[in-house]
Amino acid sequence: MPSRVLLLSVDGQAAEEVVAPLEQGDMTVSIAHDLATAIHRLAEHQLIILDAGDSSTLTMLCRRITDAAGSSHAPIIAIAHSSEVEERVELLEAGADDVLAQPIDVRELEAIVEALLLRSRPASRAAVTDQPPAPLAPRGPGRVIAFAAAKGGSGTTTLAVNTAIVLAEMALGPVAIADMDMLHGQVSTHLDIYARTSTAALAREEVSGLTTELLTESGRKHSSGLMVFGGPYRPDDALDINGQQLAGLVEALRNEYAFVVVDVGSSFDMRALSVLDKADRVALVVTPDIPSLRLIHAALQVLADSGSAADRATYVVNDIYPRSMIGAEQIEEHLGLKIGHQVPYDGETFLKAVNEGQPYIVQSRRTPSAAAIRRLAEALSDGTAAEDEPEQQKRGILRGFLNRTP
DSSP states (O other): OOOEEEEEEEBOSOHHHHHHHHHHTTOEEEEESSHHHHHHTGGGOSEEEEEESSHHHHHHHHHHHHHHHTTOSOOEEEEESSOOHHHHHHHHHHTOSEEEESSOOHHHHHHHHHHHHHHHHHHHHHHSSSSOOOOOOOOOSOEEEEEEESSTTSSHHHHHHHHHHHHHHTTSSOEEEEEOOTTTOOHHHHHTOOOSSOHHHHHHSOGGGOOHHHHHHHSEEOTTSOEEEOOOSSGGGGTTOOHHHHHHHHHHHHTTOSEEEEEEESOOSHHHHHHHHHOSEEEEEEOSSHHHHHHHHHHHHHHHHHTOSGGGEEEEEEOOSTTOSSOHHHHHHHHTSOOOEEEOOOHHHHHHHHHHTOOHHHHOTTSHHHHHHHHHHHHHHHTOOSOOSOHHHHHHHHHHHHTSOO
16 A cells, blocks of 8 residues: 655645655655645645745644644654754754755655655554544633734734734634724724624623624634634724723633634723733734834833733834834834834735735735744744743833833
8 A cells, every 4th residue: 555645835835846756656645735634634644744935834834733643643754945954953843753955855855755654654554544533632721812003004903814814724723813993993804704793792791691602603704714703893883892891702712712813903091901911922013113113112101000911022013114214123222122023014915915805824925024924923822932031131121111201
């Protein structure tokens, strides 16, 4: 019986170099283009080959397969983008059994494949059965990731929507996005999908009444698998909603989904602070302009006074200008904080994606901006700190910044 090989290619370009030699070697090669499909098919194959458009995505794929299947999955070969030792080590630490550098040498490919198949043959025979894979261990409450900005037009909704799509594609569990900008929410517009009821209507429900059935009926599922909870259509639809009600809705969603991405908007009022207080991670979006820096300065003072979110924040520079006059280093110097992520300018493509209701990350997977969003999603999902400084040092910097006068 020929060996079965699963090639997971997420915007990769090595498929042609891999498939033909393996099929000539009497192997059956199946190709998957998304992580969720690949995870469901792991038990059918004796070897997994990973190919991705950038090194960060390749590393993420290794980790997710290892997280999903533990040690029971078939051996993994990762196709690296270079022969650099650092990339190879990173992939091996992420779960790859071997690494093949591009451009691919067919003889090396055949030798690595043969060695891994020989080493894993007993386990592989046991894996190829009609039995479904063992269920994953029950998970606890989900992770809430909130996106906020101090100035409208910063791209908060764009980053929240595209991060949520990446999380859904990573197949870490059910993912939802909730629009909790009660005045100007546009999550539904970005996805061209409109929920049956709004987050404002859900917030009015008693917490005990926010059952699985009600939430399922109220949201709408995107083609990516993402569950969408849209905001109120009119700004006066939510005038009676308070922070406690929104916080209760956040907790209800946390209990149903592995990840809940919340678009808080750009108003740091009591409603927004209540939501941010419930978040496990907060992505604070900054644009490279003086109004944004002044407003984020004031917003950080509010966060420090309220005791919410400052120590859970990741600072994201969204470069919305084709020629920015303020760099990340200048922003760091002005704010006294380390910038965790920067999304490069791709204004026309972002605008086209919004107007068409198609997520940018789906339309433009191979751009530097898409790679930056994937790195942001992975960092927020893992709960890893975006800054390199020790926690004590970060807090010291923040206190010094907040004590300055504007």
